[in-house]
Amino acid sequence: MEKQTIVLGSRGSKLALWQTNYVKGLLETAAPEYDYCVEVVHTKGDKILDVALSKIGDKGLFTKELEHALLDGSVDLCVHSMKDMPTVLPEGLSIQGVPVRANAADALVMRGGVGSLLELPAGARVATGSLRRTAQLKRLRPDIEPCEIRGNIDSRIRRIVEGEFDAGVLACAGIERLGIPNVIAQVISTADMIPAVGQGAIAIEVRSDDERVAALCAAITHEPTMRAVRAERIVLRALEGGCQVPMGVHARDVVDETGDVRMVMDGFVSSLDGVRFVRAHGECVPSDYETMAQGMVDDLLAGGAGPILSELR
Numbered sequence: 001m002e003k004q005t006i007v008l009g010s011r012g013s014k015l016a017l018w019q020t021n022y023v024k025g026l027l028e029t030a031a032p033e034y035d036y037c038v039e040v041v042h043t044k045g046d047k048i049l050d051v052a053l054s055k056i057g058d059k060g061l062f063t064k065e066l067e068h069a070l071l072d073g074s075v076d077l078c079v080h081s082m083k084d085m086p087t088v089l090p091e092g093l094s095i096q097g098v099p100v101r102a103n104a105a106d107a108l109v110m111r112g113g114v115g116s117l118l119e120l121p122a123g124a125r126v127a128t129g130s131l132r133r134t135a136q137l138k139r140l141r142p143d144i145e146p147c148e149i150r151g152n153i154d155s156r157i158r159r160i161v162e163g164e165f166d167a168g169v170l171a172c173a174g175i176e177r178l179g180i181p182n183v184i185a186q187v188i189s190t191a192d193m194i195p196a197v198g199q200g201a202i203a204i205e206v207r208s209d210d211e212r213v214a215a216l217c218a219a220i221t222h223e224p225t226m227r228a229v230r231a232e233r234i235v236l237r238a239l240e241g242g243c244q245v246p247m248g249v250h251a252r253d254v255v256d257e258t259g260d261v262r263m264v265m266d267g268f269v270s271s272l273d274g275v276r277f278v279r280a281h282g283e284c285v286p287s288d289y290e291t292m293a294q295g296m297v298d299d300l301l302a303g304g305a306g307p308i309l310s311e312l313r
Contacts, residue, residue: 005035006213009066009075012040013152018177019202020079026099026220034216039075041066063205067093070205076213078205082198082229087237089205097204097217101225102173104200104250106133106193108186109160109175110167116186120144120167127160127168131272135246136193137169138274157183169193173200194248194268194279197232197241201225224253227263227289234293235267239305245312246270249296253286263289267296269305272312278303 006027010020017038024036042065062084069075070093077097085095108117117140120126124141127149128134134146147165149156153174160168161183172187204220206213228251241247249267256262265282280299284292 003033003035005037006077006216007075008036008038009041009069009078010038011062011066012042015153015174015178016079016081019081022177023079023097023099023202023204023220027216030219031216039069041069041075067205070207076206076210077217080203080205082201082203083196085198085203085205085233086242087233092208093205094208095203096206096214097221098226098229099202099204099220100222101228102200103176103187104195104252105172105190106169106188106195106199107172107175107184108167108169108188109157109183110185111161111163115167117141117167117188124166127156127165128170129156130169130196131243131246132196132248133169133193135270135272135274135277136248136268139270139277140192142274153178171195171199190250190266194266195250197236197249198229199250201229203229224286227286228252231263231265231289231293234290235296235300238294238297239269239300239309240313241269241309245309246272246274251289251293261286263292265292265296267300269300269308271308276304276308278305278308 008020008024010016020038024038027036063080063086066078067090070078071090120141122143124144125147126137126144127147129149137144137146149159149168153170156168156170159165175181175184204217206217231251232249235249239247247269251263251265253261254264263284263286268277268279270277278300280296280303282292282296
């Protein structure tokens with residue numbers, strides 16, 4: 001009997017294809033009764049590379065065309081970087097799969113591959129495409145100059161090592177997934193630079209009524225990662241954050257001194273210059289993640305995030 005084929009939709013970048021083929025490999029192991037193939041779909045975000053994300057908006061920038069293919073049946077599921085996912089999805093679509101998360105931290109990439117953020121000279125030009133990273137860089141090193149950069153990971157790293165910038169800050173996960181961890185000069189602590197919502201996680205989006213594909217996704221889902229990402233996205237949605245807002249939220253499970261598992265969460269909202277910076281922290285038993293996330297929203301607003309967000313919009 002001929003196997004049925006499941007079609008995975010993917011962006012065409014090297015990192016996107018790595019992630020999609022990683023998911024394909026997980027599915028092949030979990031459900032070998034199907035065949036799997038990858039269909040590349042080019043998104044708006046792949047075509048506009050000369051404008052800052054904060055200027056062109058982020059709602060569906062890297063997902064919209066893939067979602068059209070999912071809705072019209074051209075593909076059976078879409079593989080995304082979780083941090084690209086809007087908090088409100090098109091009607092009829094849902095995130096049903098989240099494999100285990102990679103390193104959520106940010107990395108410093110420098111010419112020569114040696115050094116740290118603290119060792120950068122005053123006035124150093126540090127490349128980043130993120131307002132979140134820019135605001136935190138300005139707090140950590142107000143004497144350096146964050147510079148806008150767009151493009152795929154390969155091109156960003158090349159521009160840094162060729163000397164266009166003194167350093168750059170990129171996601172650890174992308175660098176490690178592409179097999180080039182040697183370019184990382186420093187893994188920046190998540191205590192010093194809170195990651196973006198969903199950073200390091202992969203989202204598998206499906207049609208909400210496709211029970212067959214949803215079951216396949218459930219088989220390869222890492223529940224602690226799913227919970228953490230859901231908690232982060234509750235905060236993101238409540239505060240209407242995105243590429244135009246310097247904010248970060250990072251949730252993860254930790255084992256406390258008694259051996260019990262607890263979920264820990266840190267978040268911030270900042271002005272563009274990093275001067276006004278509101279930070280919050282939460283802890284809970286993992287099953288209470290929704291309550292903890294809403295408590296973080298309340299704490300950030302109580303700390304002054306509301307006026308900052310209003311001004312940014």
